[in-house]
Each structure stands twice: as C-alpha cells, then as structure tokens.
Amino acid sequence: MKEEAKKLLKFEFLSQGALGGAEGLAEAFFEVIITRMGASPFMIGLLGSSAYVSNLFSPLWARSSRKFGAKKLVIISMLLASLFIFLSAFSQSALAFLIFVFLYYIAYGVREVLYPLIVEKVYMDIQILGHAEATYTILYTIAVGVAGYIMDVESYKLAFILAAGLLFIAALSRLPFPDVREGEEEDLELPYRDKLILGMVAMFMVAGTGMLMMLPAIPILEVRVLNLSNAVIGIAMAVNSMTYVFFSELWGRVIEKPSHVIRVFQLGFIAIGAMAVVYFLSTSAWYVYLASALCAIGGSAVSIGWQAFSMGIPDYRTEDLSALHLTTCGIRGLYAPLLGSLFIELVGVRWTFIIASVLVVSSLFIAEALIKPLRERFEL
Known part of the structure; x- marks a missing residue:
C-alpha cells in the first residue's frame, strides 16, 4: 500500500465508524418504528422495498462518477x-416516515455503488474491505444497543437526530481523499451481455427474492407476534453485527480466486435458509438471537463476496459490476417485499419464512453450475 493511502486509513475508519453508528441508531430500526406506528403489512413491505428500489439509480451514479468523480458524489449523498x-425524526405519520426513508435510501445508495471503486483505486487491497466492515460493525453493534435503550426510555427521535449528526461527520471525513474516477470510456453494456455475469445475476434473482420476502415478516414477527421490546431487538441486532464482524474478516481472508466467491455465496445461502427456519420456529428472543447470527453469516458472505468479485474480475470496471448488482437488487426490491406482504396475508407470517427459505436454498444449484465456467475463464 502506498504511503499516501496509509495516511488516509484513519479517515477511512472514522468514516466507517460514523456510518456504523448512524445506521445502528436509525436505519436498523426503520421497520420496527413504522410497525409500531401501526403501518399495514403492505406499507411495511413498501419500506422494505425502498432500500432496494433506490438501487435502480445505480447505473446513473456509476456513469456520473466518471464525469464528476466519486469523492464529490459520495460526500453530497451522505x-x-x-x-x-x-x-x-419529526414525521407525524407512517406515510411521512416512509417518504423520508425512501429519500434517504436514494441518497445513501450513491455510496453503495462507489465505495468499492474507492477501495480499489486508493488502497488496492481487498482486505481493507474486511477491516472497514469490522470498524463499521463494531460501532453499529454499540449503536443498536444504545438506540434500543434510548427508544424505550426516551424516543426514537433522539436516536435519529444523533444518527444525522454521525452521517454529517462521515461525509466530512471523506474530504481528505483524492478524487477517484475512470479516465477511459469502455462499452458500458458489456457486463449485461456476458453470459457468466448474467448467470450470477440469475442466482441472486432467485436467492434475493427469498431474502427480500422476509423483510416485512421479520418486524411483524418480532413486534406483533413475539412482543419483543426495542431493547431486546437491539440486542438481536448487536448479535448480528458482532457475528458480521467475524465473518467479514473471514471471507476477506479466504477469497483468493473467483471460484472461492461462489463457495462463499453458497455458504451464505445456507445460512440465510437456516435463518428463515429458525424464525419459523421462534417462540422467544433466543430464537431471534440465533436467527440474527445466521443472518449476519449470510449477509456478510453476499456483501464481501460480491465486492471481492467486482474488484477481482479484470474484464469490467468495478463500479459497473457494483452498479449491475445493486440495480438487480432494485428490481427485486420492486416486488419481493410486497410478495412477502402478500404471503403474510395468505398463509401467515411464519409460513412466509418457509416459502422464502425454499427460494434461497434452491439458488445453491445455480451457484454450483457457475463454478466450472468461472474457473475455466479466470483461473486456468
């Protein structure tokens, strides 16, 4: 790593820590807050969709970064x-809350697209992803515990105001970074025509549909079926984030070849499928704690795995692959949480988890079919 890049690490970890704190204080509780506001399963599904529908703007952010630079866009978005x-924090209704959350996700989505590009160009070291995720998650762990307590004894408004302040700090901590952009134009449609890349997309369309179907089911089960307090839900989120720290570091260390990414994805899908079964069986907070840990294992596998894949494939630009992944997440977000809401109405919240788990686990077979062509193309 270059000397200039080493000097930026303290700002990198400050930014990641502030982001972790902000998300733990606010974003982690979006579904819980709107559920307690009395929102219907449909509206809860819409809120779950908003986090992913905003990803449909990902190609725009990727292309804009070549004109304006990644740094400026990331700072403004945060x-x-x-x-x-x-x-x-001052929303008077579930609808107003939903609108502000949707706008938040659109703005925050810029960072999701361009962060892997910054890591690749500034640090050129995939392990920085794992270290950054660890810093983020440690602060997230602390924040969700604090937020759960604040919301039970005071109000969610205080937690959200603190989160806004941390996001402001995260934005300013990006000022010392150099501007990052691609200098050469390439065929922007190439990733969308590559059969191997499209196979990866198909795998995530199946698995991701199941994952996103669970978004409205989780808060309904926790709040309305199990009657868990915000503090207990905060502990579950802390368990999730501590597990995420460990496995983010693990995945960052074990991925050395493109085919390793597929194996990591498969392990992640198994964990998410098991999580759904645990939620189906849950009768107390202890089940939710276990499900939260399994969620972290699966979530970290998908997150670190795709970032490693997008940085390790020489044929395409990192931000284009990130944008492709996030765009397909956005497509799934248009229908999957609402599909989950529909199944909640039709078969109940518990059986919705089983239906979702079948979709997630079935994607293992698509993943297995991708290993051989991936090895032949990039490893032999």
Whole structure:
C-alpha cells in the first residue's frame, strides 16, 4: 500500500465508524418504528422495498462518477442522507416516515455503488474491505444497543437526530481523499451481455427474492407476534453485527480466486435458509438471537463476496459490476417485499419464512453450475 493511502486509513475508519453508528441508531430500526406506528403489512413491505428500489439509480451514479468523480458524489449523498434522517425524526405519520426513508435510501445508495471503486483505486487491497466492515460493525453493534435503550426510555427521535449528526461527520471525513474516477470510456453494456455475469445475476434473482420476502415478516414477527421490546431487538441486532464482524474478516481472508466467491455465496445461502427456519420456529428472543447470527453469516458472505468479485474480475470496471448488482437488487426490491406482504396475508407470517427459505436454498444449484465456467475463464 502506498504511503499516501496509509495516511488516509484513519479517515477511512472514522468514516466507517460514523456510518456504523448512524445506521445502528436509525436505519436498523426503520421497520420496527413504522410497525409500531401501526403501518399495514403492505406499507411495511413498501419500506422494505425502498432500500432496494433506490438501487435502480445505480447505473446513473456509476456513469456520473466518471464525469464528476466519486469523492464529490459520495460526500453530497451522505450530507443529503443526513438531512433526510433528521427530517424523518419529526414525521407525524407512517406515510411521512416512509417518504423520508425512501429519500434517504436514494441518497445513501450513491455510496453503495462507489465505495468499492474507492477501495480499489486508493488502497488496492481487498482486505481493507474486511477491516472497514469490522470498524463499521463494531460501532453499529454499540449503536443498536444504545438506540434500543434510548427508544424505550426516551424516543426514537433522539436516536435519529444523533444518527444525522454521525452521517454529517462521515461525509466530512471523506474530504481528505483524492478524487477517484475512470479516465477511459469502455462499452458500458458489456457486463449485461456476458453470459457468466448474467448467470450470477440469475442466482441472486432467485436467492434475493427469498431474502427480500422476509423483510416485512421479520418486524411483524418480532413486534406483533413475539412482543419483543426495542431493547431486546437491539440486542438481536448487536448479535448480528458482532457475528458480521467475524465473518467479514473471514471471507476477506479466504477469497483468493473467483471460484472461492461462489463457495462463499453458497455458504451464505445456507445460512440465510437456516435463518428463515429458525424464525419459523421462534417462540422467544433466543430464537431471534440465533436467527440474527445466521443472518449476519449470510449477509456478510453476499456483501464481501460480491465486492471481492467486482474488484477481482479484470474484464469490467468495478463500479459497473457494483452498479449491475445493486440495480438487480432494485428490481427485486420492486416486488419481493410486497410478495412477502402478500404471503403474510395468505398463509401467515411464519409460513412466509418457509416459502422464502425454499427460494434461497434452491439458488445453491445455480451457484454450483457457475463454478466450472468461472474457473475455466479466470483461473486456468
């Protein structure tokens, strides 16, 4: 790593820590808050969708970064996200809360697309992803515990105001970074025509549909079926984040070849499928704690795995692959949480988890079919 990059690490970890704190104080509780506001399963599904529908803007952010640079876009987006979190704290209805959350996700989505590009160009070291995720998750762990307590004894508004302040700090901590952009134009449609890349997309369309179907089911089960307090839900989120720290580091260390990414994805899908079964069987907070740990194992596998894949494939730009992944997440977000809401109405919240788990686990077979062509193309 270059000397200049080493000097930026303290700002990197400050930014990641502030983001972790902000998400733990606010974003982690979006579904819980709107559920307690009395929102219907359909509206809860819409909120779950908003986090992913905003990803449909990902190609725009990737292309804009070549014109304006990644740094400027990331800073502006985080400042806007801070504003929307602040405004959401004063929402008087579930609908107003939903609108501000949607605007927050649109702004925050810029960072999701461009962060792997910054890591690749500034640090050129995939392990920085794992270290950054660890810093983020440690602060997230602390924040969800604090937020659960604050919301039980005071109000979610205080937690959201603190989150807005941390997002502001995260944005300013990006100022010392150099501007990052691609200098050469390439065929922007190439990733969308590559059969191997499309196979990866198909795998995530199946698995991701199951994952996103669970978004409205989780808060309904925790709040309305199990009657868990915000503090208990905060502990579950802390368990999730501590597990996420460990496995983010693990995946960052074990991925050395493109085919390793597929194996990591498969382990992640198994964990998410098991999580759904645990939720189906849950009768107390202990089941939720176990499900939260399994969720972290699966979530970290998908997150670190795709970032490693997008940085390790020489044929395409990192931000284009990130944008492709996030765009397909956005497509799934248009229908999957609402599909989950529909199944909740038709078969109940518990059986919705079983239906979702079948979809997630079935994607293991698609993943297995991708290993041989991936090895032949990039490893032999």
